[in-house]
Amino acid sequence: MPKACAKPFHRGDHVSWNSEAGRVRGHILRVHTKDVDYKGYTHHATADDPQYEIKSDKTDHVALHRGRALRRLKH
Secondary structure, eight states, X not given: OOOOOSSOOOTTOEEEEEETTEEEXXXXXXXXXXXXXXXXXXXXXXXXXXXXXXXXXXXXXXXXXXXXXXXEOOO
16 A cells, blocks of 8 residues: 655645656645546546646646655745
């Protein structure tokens, strides 16, 4: 069973994550607690292990990540 994030993230939180281009920053748009189809791929999510929909600060790119891939940034 996947380990849940100790402190869940919420809509509006400012977070960062690793991408192929390096560290990216963005804000959480939505928290998905059920499977979601995005860009032709099903992202599995549960209430205990949600997927976070995040919009990049620089490029407006939207990505989905689990909480364990994210780091909360200070305001």
